[in-house]
Amino acid sequence: MTKDRNEMIVKYGVFCSKIFRYARYYPEDIIRIFWFAIFLGLFYFSNWRSPNNEEFVHLVYAYFLFSPPSEKELSFYKDNLDQGNFSRIQVILSYLMLPIGIEQKLFSRTGIEAHHLARVKLVQEILPQAEYILDLGGSCPASPEGALMVMGYPYNPQQLDIVDLPREERIYNPQSEEYPQQFITPDNLTKINYIYRSMADLSNFPEHTVDLVWSGQSIEHVTEEEAEKVIQEVFRVIKPGGSFCLDTPNRQLTKLLVRRGFVHPEHKIEYTPDELIAKIQKAGFIIKKKLAVSPMPYSLKTKRFSKLELMSSIGFSENINQGFSFFIYCSKPDN
Structure with missing residues (x-):
């Protein structure tokens, strides 16, 4: 039991150190995710529903990229979301710095x-x-x-x-x-x-x-x-x-x-x-x-x-x- 506990402590210690290192080198990513989560929550409580795919893309651009999407950009992300080619979490994570191993697990291909x-x-x-x-x-x-x-x-x-x-x-x-x-x-x-x-x-x-x-x-x-x-x-x-x-x-x-x-x-x-x-x-x-x-x-x-x-x-x-x-x-x- 002690061995399992020690392994768990080491595992979570490594995980926390990776998060700390990520926050140290890419603090702007952490800030953007934080603000996006706040505005996503505000949208939900204001409308009592989750945003549809078009609204979601506008939210990503407004509070993650700080610019409005063009018609082609909106169509690219919305159409792929509608067809199930992209998930919403993939859209957000695609803008972050990720190790190649994590990228392979999160997406169908790198x-x-x-x-x-x-x-x-x-x-x-x-x-x-x-x-x-x-x-x-x-x-x-x-x-x-x-x-x-x-x-x-x-x-x-x-x-x-x-x-x-x-x-x-x-x-x-x-x-x-x-x-x-x-x-x-x-x-x-x-x-x-x-x-x-x-x-x-x-x-x-x-x-x-x-x-x-x-x-x-x-x-x-x-x-x-x-x-x-x-x-x-x-x-x-x-x-x-x-x-x-x-x-x-x-x-x-x-x-x-x-x-x-x-x-x-x-x-x-x-x-x-x-x-x-x-x-x-x-x-x-x-x-x-x-x-x-x-x-x-x-x-x-x-x-x-x-x-x-x-x-x-x-x-x-x-x-x-x-x-x-x-x-x-x-x-x-x-x-």
Whole structure:
């Protein structure tokens, strides 16, 4: 009995310490929940009924986001509440900072999982066909074919070179496997070469040789100075008329989600679209396409991150600033 009692004391002690830590780092969340609970109670006692879904959304916006919802925002939340896709508690909790484990328990899927599906769609539908591809940071723990092929790149390049850090230099998942330097896909259509070094060092690649350079969520893993060097080196190794495609987290949205630091422990910097586009154009590239990946217009407008919006956003929009990530497709001039 004493053992059970001690275990219970430890359990509740840990729980209380987590609440204290949360209140210390995110006091604004606690204050917003407190005021929202008061106004929800006032509504009930004034009307002797609970608010309907439309009224509930207006209350969330008025006393949690401090702004009125637009017609599209109201429709998004109300329709999903009416259809049972969202619960009211999920709507409130989607605006709070939550550990990923709790997020997985509270929602049908995490925002990161939904965003991954959007990125898979990007790889399968938007990336151009190429015979020789250089993938920066593209190793995949699940397969020696690399992340690009695992995500369903619909073409069969003759050669795919993957540049990624050696295992001992990785902070996140340092136990992941290093594949042999050469690998041929089971269908014998693509020869894959692994080069274990920083993506900032492309000195072993000759100039004007690569058809497509793909940087999938990797430019944010090097410093700003290194990123400028990467872009210059990419311009050097790409053939005239060749393509440079990349996607990366959008700082305009990630700072609303994390509020302190970055969304990944290995990120050195996270860019806004304008910041990265300026660097790419300075190197001489021509921008051909700009897309928001997992567009989140409501979160951007209210300056308050909604996990439910991210979980529901599997696709693209032309307004690059709205994306949780953004995608840039550019080319090297022919002359």
